[in-house]
Amino acid sequence: MITPTASRLTLGLDDLALVTDLYQLTMMACYAGEGLAEQTACFELFVRRLPPDFGYLIAMGLQDALTYLEHLHFTPRQIEQLQGMGLFDQAPAAFWQQLAQFKFTGSVWAVPEGTAVFAQEPLLRIEAPLWQAQLVETFLLNTINYQTLIATRAARLRQVAGPGATLLEFGTRRAFSPQAALWAARAALAAGFDATSNVLAALQLGEKPSGTMAHALVMAFKATAGTEDEAFTAFQRYFPQAPLLIDTFDTVAAAERLAQQVQVGSRQVRGVRLDSGDLVALSQTVRRLLPDIQIFASGDLDEVTVAALIAQGASLDGYGIGTKLVTGNPVNGVYKLVEIGGQPTLKRSQDKATYPGRKQIFRSVQADRLGLATESPLTGEVPLLQPVMEQGQRRLASESLAQLRQRTAQSVQALAPDLQSITGPHPYPVTISESLEALRQSLL
Known part of the structure; x- marks a missing residue:
């Protein structure tokens, strides 16, 4: 029998390594035993399709993702707990050595928070040793998916309410956990809300709570x-x-x-x-x-x-938004291996096929072009994915809520009116570059 380790479920920085699905750890053990752990791998986080009636998404959650990667480690006690479970009795010694020495040493490319993104476009890209890149999938999906959902709904609410209306985030009692309530408050404020009723979130963000x-x-x-x-x-x-x-x-x-x-x-x-x-x-x-x-x-x-x-x-003059802001149709982001050891990979599953290789989003006034990271932007295009962490060191300074609100507003205003519609929006044109399509065809 496994003995409980705490009288209540809490989450601190020392706990982050175990906020993961079991199969991440079992795959890590397999990689260690088979000599694949140190292969350089690239994973991308993206959504296959937008939630119903959503014409866009507002990327959010990057700051919490980087904080997670910076502090990620395994304590001696956690390693003892894993060893005592009985599930890893056949795991190789190299696996335990890797856990004891764990520090994220990879690089991260990401779309800035507050930027509008669309289906198939990577919100972030992880380049790291395979075993490290595998472990972080669960937490990254959790924080990016949820905060992107909240930010998108907040941006849509600001869009329909207009710039003069007061929007108050009242979702703490309906959020999926106290942690989710803090994330929801930040995402809503970053995407255009004026205040939150969550006292802790407001104080941590340097804001004044409202109610x-x-x-x-x-x-x-x-x-x-x-x-x-x-x-x-x-x-x-x-x-x-x-x-x-x-x-x-x-x-x-x-x-x-x-x-x-x-x-x-x-x-x-x-x-x-x-x-x-x-x-x-x-x-x-x-x-x-x-x-x-x-x-x-x-x-x-x-x-x-x-x-x-x-x-x-x-x-x-204003609206207090709670349940419908912090719940609802999820942003179903996925995290897929697109390259390992310099070799592009793809998934062929029906309705879940992926594009191979490290990618970049090239945005112009008319449309987005999804291409390979090695491609150069065409005239009028701007690459969206930016380097935010290199060899485990953060390169992105923390941004204020005012900066994020402004970027979100500008991103939404730049969209065509039919994309801004909250019901039946037209799909945004995302084209695939010739180089990316040629790579996909060569692997098929």
Whole structure:
């Protein structure tokens, strides 16, 4: 029996090496035993197809990927645990030696965070000894896939809400884990959101968290103090700038009372949040009663519902986006071997075939061209994959959220209008270079 190593599941920098699938370790052992471990290998991370109704993706998660690669190591205790599992009893001695001395020594090429990318285009490329490049697959897919999904949805929401709307990330309670909640907050802010309600994420990112109140506070005061207005008064005593949540009982009645109090000067109201009901009709009524305040909406909103609210004439200044931002259709990125020992490789599986060799994305105003890394850009083309780590040393300085927001906005604005559509977008033209196609045909 394997003895648990902790009373609760936590994750620190020392744990990162074991945040992997078992088959990465079993393949590493096989490579060590068969003399393949030190062969220089190249893997690329890309998506075969975009999620439904997505015209583009916004690359995100690179900073966390590089931090992972920088700190990756196996502790003596972890090696003991692996040896005690019984699964590696036949593993060669070289495997254990490699784990004990592990340090990522490879190079990474990547698309800058906040850049629009499309199907079949590598978001990043790993060039490293085979056993190292194999181990990192699981974590890289986890962080790049999830943060790219969040960033893309955030960019789509900013696109439909417009530059003047306030977008608040409220997804912590619905994210797939506390770690995912932190990643989601960063990705949303980097792709255009104004603030997050996650206190830890905001502080770590140098931002100020944002939020209002929950229905529980209103219900508690109603039950003990007797009125909904007592809840508003008590909350404003300590947080006078915060919006009030007014839909716990009767939204219109609450707005009418607040309007009367504002009119006679007994209360100041900066904003209100609507979390249920007919948001179009309610926002219009609240605007008529309280014309000088900010009105926020929340409640399972996404880019489609926000677009519909705007189209129907809702009078809203901002949106709190939670569940639909941090969940939904996944970005199904894959991590595939494209070259080993200088020899290009490809996968021929039906519906899962890959292009061989180290590749580069060449972007022009009209289209993208997927070619070999050895090719030169044509006139008007810009190569997207940039060197961000060399021989295990980071070459990319950390970028601010403001820089990432600007790059994301520019990337989306540069797309044709039919690509920006949140329903039924046209596919983006990604052509295959003659050299890449010739290489593929030669291997077939």
